[in-house]
Amino acid sequence: MQTAATTHFSTHCLPADKRGSCWVDVVNRHIINLDCPDEPDTGIDAELDHFDLGDIRFNHIRASSHCVQRSNAHINDDGRESAFMCLILEGNGFACQGIRGSLFNVGDVLIYNTVHPYSLGFPDKTETMVIDLPHTIMKEYFDSWNQKDLIHLDRTLDVGGYSTANLFNIVQSWMQQDSASNEITCHRLLEQLHGLIHQRSLGNNSRSLPRLLQKSKAFINQHLQREDLSADIISQQMHTSSRQLARAFAIEGNSITRYIWNQRLERCRNEILGSSGHKASISEIAFRWGFNHSAHFSRSYKMRFGETPTETRQRVLRG
Known part of the structure; x- marks a missing residue:
């Protein structure tokens, strides 16, 4: 005891x-x-x-x-x-x-x-x-x-x-x-x-928030390459308010922007690790998944994965 x-x-x-x-x-x-x-x-x-x-x-x-x-x-x-x-x-x-x-x-x-x-x-x-x-x-x-x-x-x-x-x-x-x-x-x-x-x-609408979160994630993952992907676009597609959408993502202690950002980083990493990634430059991969600035992408990538995109590619090529 x-x-x-x-x-x-x-x-x-x-x-x-x-x-x-x-x-x-x-x-x-x-x-x-x-x-x-x-x-x-x-x-x-x-x-x-x-x-x-x-x-x-x-x-x-x-x-x-x-x-x-x-x-x-x-x-x-x-x-x-x-x-x-x-x-x-x-x-x-x-x-x-x-x-x-x-x-x-x-x-x-x-x-x-x-x-x-x-x-x-x-x-x-x-x-x-x-x-x-x-x-x-x-x-x-x-x-x-x-x-x-x-x-x-x-x-x-x-x-x-x-x-x-x-x-x-x-x-x-x-x-x-x-x-x-x-x-x-x-x-x-x-x-x-x-x-x-x-x-x-969150009130009586809280019961619907997990479903809203699930549907929003599915939409985001299908449209990660859209340059205009934002909370406004997603809330329009989900037929809800931006505030309600934010509440849905708050269930997991997350924000819409952070979720989109992390999913894009994951897609970039998967492509760099995959064989197809050897054919495209890192900048091309980053732009494909919605990043507009190579330096910013590289910093964000390193903060999330502990290595730069270049280091990831070099490690794959060595292996």
Whole structure:
């Protein structure tokens, strides 16, 4: 298992009538100010392992039926500003923040902003990993962060290489003392979260984006030799806007221009490596695939493949 928790706390040995207040006190001190209304007669049987990873904090919670709420009063008394990413490891329940409420189940991920009121209810035994992401960290990845409504990432969400399952895998690897450092773990989590929230922000049209991306790539690959190949031409052919087209390529963290550029470089390299490439000059090959400046082409080629076009040809001729 991972190194010992910074803090470990359990209500197991406490009298039933003391469990709730003690649990709230621990959460307030180590996580965030809130309360647990409607405490069961048996109290809250709960356990916390709190890990400080430097930039972010992990809070591994196992608890019996309970609910939590954070009000404006708590927010006014507590200056901590974070986004909480809650991974549901066991159990189900209901969460609400802003104008959004959502039922959640095992494998889902919830994100809520601690500077706005929220509530969560767990009707049965639950296990969660609540990851504390300070606003200063969130702003590094999202430019700004003022989310007011609950974000619910379904356990089946998997788009463009980002998925809720990846978030769980990263956390589970860390808990099993994977070789990844805390810094790498934090970066991997935030990179996945950024990708998932970006996909969510695309709105209802996001379901069509992977198909748009696939069709656009096919069109580009068929027309790489067109000198006028551009985002405007492609968006016209796809019957969509340039902005929507850019969103489609952003699924893979790419841009239209970069994709076209890389595909042209690949075609040039394939031709230089092939036997037909020996008959044409490197400049002729570059111009054939849409490059207008030999020097620029040569620099771009070397940046991508680690050698100049001439060095590629010489290596092939020697071999």
